[in-house]
Amino acid sequence: MTIPKPDAVDQILAQWNRERPDLDVSAMGPLGRLARLRTHLSREIDAVLSAHGLNSSTFDVLATLRRSGAPYRLSPSDLMATMMVTSGTMTNRIDQLEKQGLVERLPNPDDRRGLLVALTPKGRALVDEAVTAHVANQEQLMAALNLEERQALDTLLRRYLSAFE
Numbered sequence: 001m002t003i004p005k006p007d008a009v010d011q012i013l014a015q016w017n018r019e020r021p022d023l024d025v026s027a028m029g030p031l032g033r034l035a036r037l038r039t040h041l042s043r044e045i046d047a048v049l050s051a052h053g054l055n056s057s058t059f060d061v062l063a064t065l066r067r068s069g070a071p072y073r074l075s076p077s078d079l080m081a082t083m084m085v086t087s088g089t090m091t092n093r094i095d096q097l098e099k100q101g102l103v104e105r106l107p108n109p110d111d112r113r114g115l116l117v118a119l120t121p122k123g124r125a126l127v128d129e130a131v132t133a134h135v136a137n138q139e140q141l142m143a144a145l146n147l148e149e150r151q152a153l154d155t156l157l158r159r160y161l162s163a164f165e
Contacts, residue, residue: 009033041141048137052130059134061093062102062127065119073118075108102126 009032016025042056049059064082065072080090094117097103102123108114119127142150 007033009036044137044141045134048133049130052126052133054126054130057093058097058102059127059130061097061117062119062123063131065103065117066124066127066131071118072124073106073116075111075114075116079117097123 009029012032013025013029016023016028046056049055052059054062060083061079064079065074068074076087076090076094079094080087083090085093094103094105098105101120103117104120106116106118108116145153
């Protein structure tokens with residue numbers, strides 16, 4: 001593995017090491033790079049989703065319904081659990097998607113007081129088109145790493161994420 005050339009985070013670390021040599025700023029390196037990567041990746045992902053008339057929030061709802069399998073419907077609370085948002089936020093997202101004809105609210109046959117959120121045919125077609133473009137974009141975004149590096153990064157990030165979840 002070749003060592004990459006110094007980046008903006010290296011410059012920040014050098015400045016802190018010069019100004020505050022008493023601090024161990026080594027954790028700032030990976031965290032700063034993750035933050036900067038998030039900004040770059042979000043920009044690229046948002047551009048692809050926007051080309052399909054979606055944003056990351058609306059795509060998340062449609063993709064969650066689509067990957068749940070036929071008949072592509074979930075309760076609002078099940079949707080909320082996978083997306084880690086409040087009920088008010090979830091209601092707002094469902095309202096937006098319903099106005100666009102991408103989802104519909106249906107009575108829950110297992111709970112007379114409950115509802116299910118279901119993909120409409122229009123919603124399914126859109127999310128299938130968007131997820132195809134999204135996956136191709138993700139592949140491009142990871143192209144700087146070979147398969148072995150991707151697997152190593154994934155393993156490290158999984159371990160790191162598990163400390164929080």
